[in-house]
Amino acid sequence: MHNLQATSIRYLDGQLWVLDQHQLPHQESWLLCQSVDDMVNMIQHLQVRGAPLIGIAASLLLGHLAASQSYTLEQLREAAETLRAARPTAVNLMNNMDSMLAVLHTQGIEYLPQEAERLFNEDVALCNAIAQHGAPLLGNNSNVLTHCNTGSLATVGVGTAIGVIQAAHAQGKNIHVYVDETRPLLQGGRLTTWEMKKHDIPHTLICDNMAALLMREGKVDAVLVGADRIAANGDFANKVGTYSLAVNAHYHHVPFYVVAPYTTVDTECPDGNGIPIEERAAAEVQGVSGHFGSVNWSPEETPVFNPAFDVTPANLVTGWILDTGVYTQSDVASGVLKAALQSDGKTL
Numbered sequence: 001m002h003n004l005q006a007t008s009i010r011y012l013d014g015q016l017w018v019l020d021q022h023q024l025p026h027q028e029s030w031l032l033c034q035s036v037d038d039m040v041n042m043i044q045h046l047q048v049r050g051a052p053l054i055g056i057a058a059s060l061l062l063g064h065l066a067a068s069q070s071y072t073l074e075q076l077r078e079a080a081e082t083l084r085a086a087r088p089t090a091v092n093l094m095n096n097m098d099s100m101l102a103v104l105h106t107q108g109i110e111y112l113p114q115e116a117e118r119l120f121n122e123d124v125a126l127c128n129a130i131a132q133h134g135a136p137l138l139g140n141n142s143n144v145l146t147h148c149n150t151g152s153l154a155t156v157g158v159g160t161a162i163g164v165i166q167a168a169h170a171q172g173k174n175i176h177v178y179v180d181e182t183r184p185l186l187q188g189g190r191l192t193t194w195e196m197k198k199h200d201i202p203h204t205l206i207c208d209n210m211a212a213l214l215m216r217e218g219k220v221d222a223v224l225v226g227a228d229r230i231a232a233n234g235d236f237a238n239k240v241g242t243y244s245l246a247v248n249a250h251y252h253h254v255p256f257y258v259v260a261p262y263t264t265v266d267t268e269c270p271d272g273n274g275i276p277i278e279e280r281a282a283a284e285v286q287g288v289s290g291h292f293g294s295v296n297w298s299p300e301e302t303p304v305f306n307p308a309f310d311v312t313p314a315n316l317v318t319g320w321i322l323d324t325g326v327y328t329q330s331d332v333a334s335g336v337l338k339a340a341l342q343s344d345g346k347t348l
C-alpha cells in the first residue's frame with residue numbers, strides 16, 4: 001500500500017499507526033497496529049473512533065495484512081468478519097468490511113490493499129463534498145451547536161458536521177460554535193475543542209444539559225450533528241444526547257441538521273427501531289478514567305444504564321446533509337435520498 005496520512009491514522013513505510021484519542025488533548029501519541037486483536041481493542045476502547053474512521057481503520061489493517069502475503073483468503077475473510085463485529089452501531093464499519101470482502105471474493109487477496117486505499121481516498125472526497133453542500137446553509141454571524149466529535153478525528157477527511165462548520169468559517173463567515181461536552185466520554189470536551197482550537201474557530205464549551213437554555217435565549221441558530229447509521233426513513237443513530245438536542249431544537253424552532261457520507265446510510269434498515277445500540281461499561285458513567293488517572297464518584301456497584309448512542313426520529317430533522325446533496329423531510333419520505341444514492345452507483 002502507498003503511504004497514507006490523515007489527522008488520526010497513518011500508513012507509513014508498511015506500518016499502520018493510530019493516534020491514541022484517549023490521550024487527547026493532553027498528548028499526541030501514536031500506537032502501532034499490527035494485528036486484528038490490536039485493531040479490535042483500539043476500536044472498542046475508542047482510541048480510534050467515529051463512524052467513518054473505524055471503517056477506514058479496519059480496511060487499512062486488512063489491506064496491510066493482505067500486503068504482507070502471509071494470510072490465506074480464509075484467514076482474511078475471518079479477520080474481516082471479526083473487525084466487522086468490533087462495534088455494533090456505526091454501519092460504516094460493516095459497509096467498508098463488506099466492500100473489502102466483495103473484493104476479496106471477486107478479485108482476490110492482492111486487490112485488498114488497493115481497495116483499502118480507495119476507501120481512504122473516497123472518505124476524504126466525501127467529506128469535501130459534504131462540506132461544500134452544507135456550508136451555504138450557515139449564514140454570517142451564526143451560532144452553531146454541535147455534539148460529540150465529527151471532525152478529522154472521526155474521519156480521514158475534514159469531517160462531517162465539523163467539516164461543514166470549517167468550510168463556512170473558511171468562506172470568511174463569522175461562525176461561533178457551542179461545543180457540547182458529550183457525557184460520558186467527553187468527545188466534545190476533549191476532541192472537538194482540540195479541533196476548534198487547531199482551526200482557530202471561535203467556540204465555547206458547554207455541559208450537555210445547558211443546550212436548552214441557550215436555545216431558549218435565542219443563542220443557537222443551527223444544530224449540526226453527525227450520524228453512526230441513517231435508516232431508510234431518515235431516522236438516525238448518533239452519540240447519546242443527540243435525541244435530546246433534537247427535541248430541544250424542535251421545541252425552540254432551531255434548524256437541526258444531520259451530516260454524514262453515504263457510507264453511513266443503511267438502506268436495508270427501514271427505520272430507527274432496527275438500529276442496534278451499543279451498551280457500554282458501567283464504569284464510564286460511575287466516574288472518569290483518562291490522562292489524569294481514574295476517579296469513581298458513585299457508590300460501588302451503583303446500577304447504570306449506558307447506551308453509547310440514541311436514535312433521533314426523522315420528523316425532528318430539518319435536513320440531511322450528505323455528499324450527494326441536502327435532503328428535506330419530504331425528499332427522504334418520498335425515497336429521493338435512496339434514489340440519489342442509487343443513481344450515483346452508491347447502492348450499499
Ligand SMILES: CSC[C@@H](O)[C@@H](O)C(=O)COP(=O)(O)O
Nearest residue numbers: 049050051148150154226227239
Ligand atoms: C463523523 S462522526 C459521526 C459519529 O460517529 C459521531 O457523532 C459519534 O457518535 C461517534 O461516537 P464514538 O463513540 O466516539 O465513536
